[in-house]
Amino acid sequence: xxxxxxxxxxxxxxxxxxxTVYCNSSSVFSSLQWYxxxxxxxxxxxxxxxxGGEVKKLKRLTFQFGDARKDSSLHITAAQPGDTGLYLxxxxxxxxxxxxxxxxxxxxxxx
Amino acid sequence: DVKVTQSSRYLVKRTGEKVFLECVQDMDHENxxxxxxxxxxxxxxxxxSYDVKMKxxxxxxxxxxxxxxxxxxxxxxxxxxxxxxxxxxxxxxxLSLREGxxxxxxxxxxxxxxx
Numbered sequence: 001x002x003x004x005x006x007x008x009x010x011x012x013x014x015x016x017x018x019x020t021v022y023c024n025s026s027s028v029f030s031s032l033q034w035y036x037x038x039x040x041x042x043x044x045x046x047x048x049x050x051x052g053g054e055v056k057k058l059k060r061l062t063f064q065f066g067d068a069r070k071d072s073s074l075h076i077t078a079a080q081p082g083d084t085g086l087y088l089x090x091x092x093x094x095x096x097x098x099x100x101x102x103x104x105x106x107x108x109x110x111x
Numbered sequence: 112d113v114k115v116t117q118s119s120r121y122l123v124k125r126t127g128e129k130v131f132l133e134c135v136q137d138m139d140h141e142n143x144x145x146x147x148x149x150x151x152x153x154x155x156x157x158x159x160s161y162d163v164k165m166k167x168x169x170x171x172x173x174x175x176x177x178x179x180x181x182x183x184x185x186x187x188x189x190x191x192x193x194x195x196x197x198x199x200x201x202x203x204x205x206l207s208l209r210e211g212x213x214x215x216x217x218x219x220x221x222x223x224x225x226x
Binding site: 048 | 115120146151152153154155156159169201203208213214215216217218219220
């Protein structure tokens with residue numbers, strides 16, 4: 001099964017710092033989604049990107065889809081303790097029901 | 112507020128037992144999914160259902176079966192539980208598979224331990 005590789009696997013930073021999480025694959029996806037999962041809960045969708053090179057912003061979070069639609073990044077500006085959680089990317093193939101999930105980045109933001 | 116609920120948050124079973132995990136969604140979604148989540152492996156699809164009584168195998172269906180008798184309910188069955196099925200099980204639903212409408216809504220998960 002093709003997995004999306006996420007890096008880093010773990011990240012612990014101080015409040016106010018910036019960070020970038022990467023999601024890479026050798027496959028081309030029709031769309032890519034980012035989810036955040038908090039302890040004891042299921043993942044919650046943050047954003048969907050569908051066009052190569054697309055950039056979307058959600059408050060302090062910036063998402064980018066690679067030009068070739070094989071990779072994506074999530075940048076958080078001025079991280080807050082509320083950003084703590086597991087960040088998952090998920091790639092979808094056109095015309096199928098399959099979502100391929102990344103291995104996850106566990107982020108901890110210290111106050 | 113959209114909701115996917117799972118019957119148990121924590122479950123402990125013995126090897127060889129038959130285990131039922133229930134999932135209910137209140138959004139009238141066509142599609143429902145069962146995943147398992149293991150550290151370092153992400154979410155892996157076990158089974159998918161696109162309509163009542165319709166199902167497709169995912170990437171790791173061995174040892175599992177599913178049932179969808181009603182649109183809102185999707186059950187995962189472990190016919191004879193084994194220790195390697197100890198995991199977090201997540202149910203999800205989506206309105207459709209079309210881009211822009213394929214957001215998945217997840218339940219809180221069931222952490223299953225098989226002794």
